[in-house]
Amino acid sequence: MAKTVKLDPINQEASVQTQANLLSGLLASELNVLRECGGRGMCATCHVYVKSGMDSLSPPNRREQRTLEVITTTKLNSRLACQALVMGEGVVIELPSGMYINSITDIESLIGRRAEQNILHPLDGKVLVESGKLITRSMISQLQDTQVQIGSYLAQSKEA
The missing domain is CATH 3.10.20.30 (Beta-grasp domain)
Known part of the structure; x- marks a missing residue:
């Protein structure tokens, strides 16, 4: 039901x-x-x-x-x-206010624009870019690091 x-x-x-x-x-x-x-x-x-x-x-x-x-x-x-x-x-x-970004292509399409809402880190929910702020290329390196963290965390959990 x-x-x-x-x-x-x-x-x-x-x-x-x-x-x-x-x-x-x-x-x-x-x-x-x-x-x-x-x-x-x-x-x-x-x-x-x-x-x-x-x-x-x-x-x-x-x-x-x-x-x-x-x-x-x-x-x-x-x-x-x-x-x-x-x-x-x-x-x-x-839902928490903000938007999670989960791929580099998501960020690529947003570079140079102002964030319409907070952009959040997918692992810890930290604000990567505040609403109204300019989205820069430095976010790509942060997201690449995140994807590595997620990949290694998921690999470890499969082994356990």
């Missing part, structure tokens, strides 16, 4: 099957949510704030807790949408 999840502040609702993760509802709502780690709870790109209904979600597992510890924008009501399973009604979530 499907549960309704409300997305604030856009006042949109998403239908999520019972025991399915929040990420599936966000993607079905055609929101631009990344899943850099493939939904394994190892990156920050599906980080959300649960405004209400935390008790209607599955409890955080150890991997999610470890990932949330490194996200700089984490609050007490933070969850990873890929790990939070919807168990009941009344869930209201808010």
Whole structure:
């Protein structure tokens, strides 16, 4: 049976099957949510704030807790949408303000422009470029370093 999840502040609702993760509802709502780690709870790109209904979600597992510890924008009501399973009604979530960049081609197309919103690091949620600031080539080297970090982290987790 499907549960309704409300997305604030856009006042949109998403239908999520019972025991399915929040990420599936966000993607079905055609929101631009990344899943850099493939939904394994190892990156920050599906980080959300649960405004209400935390008790209607599955409890955080150890991997999610470890990932949330490194996200700089984490609050007490933070969850990873890929790990939070919807168990009941009344869930209201808010996406952190900003945009995650997950490839060099994304940045290449933005160089020389002003960021329309904060651009966030895919592993820790740090702001790479503040809203209104100029996007420069130095972001490419930061992102290349990030892709190496993600690749080695995912390789280590497969071995474990």
